Amino acid sequence: MKEERADAARNRAKVLAAAAEVFAAKDPRAVTMDDIAKAAGVGRGTLYRRYPDVASIAVALLDEHEAALQRGLLAGPPPLGPGAPPAERLAAFYTAMADLLEAHGDLALATEIGGRRFEIGAYGFWRAHVLSLLREARIPAPEALADTLLAPLAPEVFKHQRAQGLSLAKVKGALSRLATVVENRPG
Amino acid sequence: MKEERADAARNRAKVLAAAAEVFAAKDPRAVTMDDIAKAAGVGRGTLYRRYPDVASIAVALLDEHEAALQRGLLAGPPPLGPGAPPAERLAAFYTAMADLLEAHGDLALATEIGGRRFEIGAYGFWRAHVLSLLREARIPAPEALADTLLAPLAPEVFKHQRAQGLSLAKVKGALSRLATVVENRPG
DNA sequence: CCTTAAATGGACATCGTGTCCGCTTATTCG
DNA sequence: CGAATAAGCGGACACGATGTCCATTTAAGG
Structure with a gap:
């Protein structure tokens, strides 16, 4: 496992910082690789080296914020974490997601760029969480309901x-x- | 009100027929104006004359199918139409929409191309319908719930x-x- | 230092968009 | 019926974004 070269690390930071500003400044769905490269003072090739597309950059930025919520779901205090009845936990999850979308809606929007909402980012994690709540509540055929219940959290909808x-x-x-x-x- | 010229009408038909095939044949989100123009044996300028973008063509094709459901909601027999309790009417609406998505999911998908799901197409109609059901059921603050309840019907989700x-x-x-x-x- | 490989960044080829305008064709009127 | 007129057509164009490629730069280690 080689260390990351110093200039590479510096650029990674520059890129992420610049990207955050760009996503905040204009319609996140209209942000282009060029925009971010320009803002970061970096060539486009450098961007592609690490991120295959704009959505991936947004995901990288969003991950940090989502991770906190994910920890809360797995091991935090009720009603978000384990211990409360499923209905309450689901409500708490919804509330927390709404707060997250309110704070970082721009990034969440950028996440949807290629229409890959279900493959990219944390969708799988949220789905697994809801699914486990549904199972705990003995809901029949919970698989379809999980996606159904997550749909209103689509950044576009919010x-x-x-x-x-x-x-x-x-x-x-x-x-x-x-x-x-x-x-x-x-x- | 001038009549539409004969060749224009012919081309309109050619375009819609060709477009339907193109949408069915490949990923509807990847369909381009060029694809449709080529398939219809028509220049791109001709397409732009009537439709501002690909999504609009899909909407034109979808309208026909949606109109039937819309009539059913407004004046059809219960539980889809008026007469049944709101919960049953909502369930019937969901079922009908699922059938519609099953039959014409490709068109519905193409409808979302520019990310204009809420402005384009029949979204406003569906929303008004759900809203009226929520009001009939005396649900408090129904406005937000209407969008929430429609989210799972997003073509992408289905x-x-x-x-x-x-x-x-x-x-x-x-x-x-x-x-x-x-x-x-x-x- | 000097070597070596990682990292960079911009040029390039490709594709889709939307507009523009000279040409074609249907329709109308003498 | 044949010319005049305007609606309709379609391809060329300019633009902007994408993703790749590689000559050049630069960090890290001996």
Whole structure:
């Protein structure tokens, strides 16, 4: 395992810092490899060396923020972490994701660039989490429901709701209501 | 109001027919104006004369199919049309949309090309419908919930579920479970 | 220092977009 | 019926983004 060369490390940092600014400054879906290269003062080839496309750069930036939430889900205090009933944990997850989208919606949006939402980034992790909650709640055929329940967290959807003038609280309220579907009730 | 010239009408038909085949033949998100022009035996300028982009062509093709469902919602027999309780109507709507996505998923996918899902096509219609059901069910703050409930119908989501091996029935099952959120229950 | 391989960055080829305008063809009117 | 007129057509063009390639630069180690 060779060390990363000093100039390489420096450039990696420059790129990520510059990319964060670029994503914040303009429509994240319109950001181009050139934009980031220019902003970072780096050639395009250098970018491609590490990241295959713009979405990957956004993922790299987002990872850091998502990791915190992921730890909370796995081992944090209830209701986010283990210990609370599934419905409450799902609601807490929704709330936390809404906060994350509110804070880093630009990056999340950039993540969707190639339409690879399901392969790239943390989608698999969120899905596994929801799936385990559904199983714990003894929901029949939980596989399809997991994707269904994650759909409203698509960055596009969240952004659209906020752009419409819906407050963060209102969006969270809607998601919380959704979370009640995991409560088993008389059928 | 001038009549459409005969050759123009002929070309419109040629274009739509060719476009339908092209969308069916390859990844609808990768279809280009050129592809359609070539397939229709028409110049690109002719395409741009009527349709500003690929998504619009897909919308034109999809409209026809969506119109039937729209009529059903407004004036058809229950539970799709008026008369049934909101939860049942929502479930019926979900089922019908799933069938529509199953039959014309390729077009629906092409509709999302520019990331304009919320402005283009029938999204506004579906939203208005769901909103009215939520109001009828006396759900508080229904605006945010409307978008939330429509999110799982995003063509990308449906396609992903089906591609994973989930049967149409399973997907419908998940959606039906979702529909139960409009049932008022003890809080 | 000097060697060596990693790292860089810009040139290149390719593709898709959207516009523009000279040519063609349907329609209308004398 | 044949010319005038305007609608319709389609390819050429300029532009912008992508991803690759390789000559040059630069760090790291002896």
